[in-house]
Amino acid sequence: MIKVSIDTLIKSIVVMTFVLLLLSVYMVIKSIQEKAVAKKMKVYMQSTLDLWYRYLNGEIALPKELIPSNDIEIEAIEEIFLSYINNISNLCIKDKIRVFSNQYLREHYLRLLTSKKWSLRMNALYRIIDFEIDSLATECRNLERKTKLSSGEHFLLLVIHSMFDETGFVKEFVSLSSKLSEYEFKKLLIGFSHETLEQLTYQMNDLPITYQYYFIDILGVIRNLDFLPFLEDKLGDEKPEIRIRSLKAIHEIGVATDLDKYKIFLESPKWEERLMLAKLLGAFSLEQVYPYLEQLLQDENWWVRYHAAQTIGNSKDGKSRLETFITTAKDQYAIEMAREVLEGVC
Amino acid sequence: MISNYTFEDSIAKQIFCALRAHVVRSRTVITAVFLGLYNESEFDADKLSVAAEKITDFLKNTTRKTDFVFKFSGQLKWFIILSQSGEREAAAFLRRLYILAKNTDIPIIENHDILFSASVAEIGNDDGEFEELVADGVLALAESLSKGSEYIEYITTHKKRPVETIRVSILEENAIFRNALYRTIDNLNFDNFETEIKEFQDGYEFLESNWHLSSHTHLIIMNDILPRQSGLDVLHKIRMLPNNKRFIVFIMTKRSSEEDMIYAYESGADNYFIKPFNLRLLEVEIKRTFERLWS
Numbered sequence: 001m002i003k004v005s006i007d008t009l010i011k012s013i014v015v016m017t018f019v020l021l022l023l024s025v026y027m028v029i030k031s032i033q034e035k036a037v038a039k040k041m042k043v044y045m046q047s048t049l050d051l052w053y054r055y056l057n058g059e060i061a062l063p064k065e066l067i068p069s070n071d072i073e074i075e076a077i078e079e080i081f082l083s084y085i086n087n088i089s090n091l092c093i094k095d096k097i098r099v100f101s102n103q104y105l106r107e108h109y110l111r112l113l114t115s116k117k118w119s120l121r122m123n124a125l126y127r128i129i130d131f132e133i134d135s136l137a138t139e140c141r142n143l144e145r146k147t148k149l150s151s152g153e154h155f156l157l158l159v160i161h162s163m164f165d166e167t168g169f170v171k172e173f174v175s176l177s178s179k180l181s182e183y184e185f186k187k188l189l190i191g192f193s194h195e196t197l198e199q200l201t202y203q204m205n206d207l208p209i210t211y212q213y214y215f216i217d218i219l220g221v222i223r224n225l226d227f228l229p230f231l232e233d234k235l236g237d238e239k240p241e242i243r244i245r246s247l248k249a250i251h252e253i254g255v256a257t258d259l260d261k262y263k264i265f266l267e268s269p270k271w272e273e274r275l276m277l278a279k280l281l282g283a284f285s286l287e288q289v290y291p292y293l294e295q296l297l298q299d300e301n302w303w304v305r306y307h308a309a310q311t312i313g314n315s316k317d318g319k320s321r322l323e324t325f326i327t328t329a330k331d332q333y334a335i336e337m338a339r340e341v342l343e344g345v346c
Numbered sequence: 347m348i349s350n351y352t353f354e355d356s357i358a359k360q361i362f363c364a365l366r367a368h369v370v371r372s373r374t375v376i377t378a379v380f381l382g383l384y385n386e387s388e389f390d391a392d393k394l395s396v397a398a399e400k401i402t403d404f405l406k407n408t409t410r411k412t413d414f415v416f417k418f419s420g421q422l423k424w425f426i427i428l429s430q431s432g433e434r435e436a437a438a439f440l441r442r443l444y445i446l447a448k449n450t451d452i453p454i455i456e457n458h459d460i461l462f463s464a465s466v467a468e469i470g471n472d473d474g475e476f477e478e479l480v481a482d483g484v485l486a487l488a489e490s491l492s493k494g495s496e497y498i499e500y501i502t503t504h505k506k507r508p509v510e511t512i513r514v515s516i517l518e519e520n521a522i523f524r525n526a527l528y529r530t531i532d533n534l535n536f537d538n539f540e541t542e543i544k545e546f547q548d549g550y551e552f553l554e555s556n557w558h559l560s561s562h563t564h565l566i567i568m569n570d571i572l573p574r575q576s577g578l579d580v581l582h583k584i585r586m587l588p589n590n591k592r593f594i595v596f597i598m599t600k601r602s603s604e605e606d607m608i609y610a611y612e613s614g615a616d617n618y619f620i621k622p623f624n625l626r627l628l629e630v631e632i633k634r635t636f637e638r639l640w641s
Binding site: 045049050053057079080083084085086087088089090 | 520523525526529598621622623624625626
């Protein structure tokens with residue numbers, strides 16, 4: 001058993017009480033400071049919000065009162081700009097924010113970029129993206145070359161790179177992006193313009209295979225018909241996963257024109273390809289594709305049968321087709337599936 | 347100027363006044379058409395009364411069941427009330443009538459062309475005297491007939507609609523965006539409407555305020571997600587209220603899934619804006635919505 005003298009115990013209690021007291025005083029001071037800042041920001045907003053509205057909507061030229069003179073005003077302006085950007089889509093407002101930020105907020109964010117605090121650097125990077133402060137592009141490129149970067153900073157710097165130097169970024173895309181996580185890679189791609197994505201389709205084969213999958217997935221998320229020929233071309237790829245993801249992306253786009261390009265998957269040894277085909281055939285008229293769907297309805301895989309039945313059931317006159325199928329077919333599994341879809345069980 | 351004209355059917359004034367009293371409440375304009383025979387002098391004097399009778403029958407057959415045709419006593423002039431029709435529809439009706447009158451053989455007067463001219467008064471309010479309208483109509487008709495056949499003279503003095511107050515509620519948590527919405531709506535100019543705008547931070551504050559309990563037409567622009575009580579909660583509550591058709595609900599959201607949109611529309615939303623959206627788009631949607639209130 002540890003023996004502690006009363007004297008030591010009292011001393012420790014006194015020290016701890018003193019530390020707690022100091023901590024409490026610090027917390028109180030901090031809270032007072034924060035409240036004071038919040039109050040000043042509120043006052044600033046109340047007095048300038050209408051002016052900001054009029055300036056951003058092009059009703060007036062930039063009044064002197066809106067030029068920030070301290071960090072509190074910058075913080076308030078940040079909040080105002082973010083509210084506008086997140087809620088209002090207007091190219092003129094966006095441009096006004098960009099011009100203002102380049103002129104009056106540049107030095108502030110430059111200071112934050114060189115800060116030792118990670119959170120301040122991250123905050124600066126986010127705002128450079130939000131407010132499109134392209135005058136800091138060179139500084140960001142220099143920062144990109146530093147080795148001591150967190151993955152978060154690395155990703156944001158890549159976004160900035162792609163925003164302000166799209167052509168250069170596309171050239172280096174393969175080497176730049178292959179360190180990203182799936183989420184970061186997809187987030188980066190989704191922000192790209194249609195033209196950039198089109199250029200990247202030519203480089204897709206140079207990407208590591210998992211990144212090729214992500215790239216195809218994003219084309220499905222974007223749902224742009226212009227990428228249909230590219231995706232249809234990928235249906236002949238030797239890698240099954242590329243073919244399956246391409247089928248999925250085409251299904252997401254919701255348009256398929258040339259039935260011959262898809263018919264080959266009827267006999268695919270991969271059930272995932274047959275499943276995607278069962279879904280995709282919904283893009284054609286039932287009259288045109290019913291024999292294939294009937295074949296898929298009698299597939300050995302439950303999921304293929306299920307989606308074939310769903311596709312038939314969701315088509316015009318599909319229910320009567322399923323009813324006829326039930327009375328004429330011999331495959332008990334397929335009949336069961338057709339019945340379940342008709343009864344709305346599945 | 348008050349007219350001394352009378353009609354063969356004595357209930358013309360009563361019917362007109364009843365319809366006019368309903369104009370503002372139903373937000374549906376009616377139109378008074380004064381029709382005259384341009385080539386009256388071509389008709390034999392002894393056949394005039396028979397001709398007038400036949401033309402009246404022809405007009406009654408040409409108009410809708412919701413319209414009314416009255417003949418002026420002792421004159422080849424008619425007063426037609428087109429209910430649920432504005433000036434534009436009345437002009438289209440008259441053009442059809444002019445063609446039909448020329449191409450239709452009316453028994454007894456088949457050897458005469460029926461050539462009309464008319465004056466048209468759209469009624470957009472429930473003020474004013476019937477006699478005053480008739481006097482204006484007859485005067486304009488004389489002007490129209492003096493210009494030739496198949497003319498239409500428009501009377502605008504009875505057209506003005508009363509200014510209606512519409513309540514607008516903005517339910518948005520973000521004070522900066524709320525202010526932008528307020529300013530945008532407050533800057534809008536409407537011909538026949540004025541707005542009373544109020545801001546709320548959340549659904550609870552709105553529902554507790556009783557601001558929504560008045561009989562005004564009420565435009566609610568709200569975010570789907572709000573603290574304390576969400577926009578969708580508010581939507582459900584107001585759609586359960588009696589006479590809830592006076593609420594026009596615009597939902598704003600950050601969620602762009604089609605399922606969410608379908609759910610909002612099925613729950614009674616009238617419009618759906620995915621953030622970020624252009625405030626000009628909101629402006630035109632509000633203007634179109636207000637314009638559609640009148641038919």
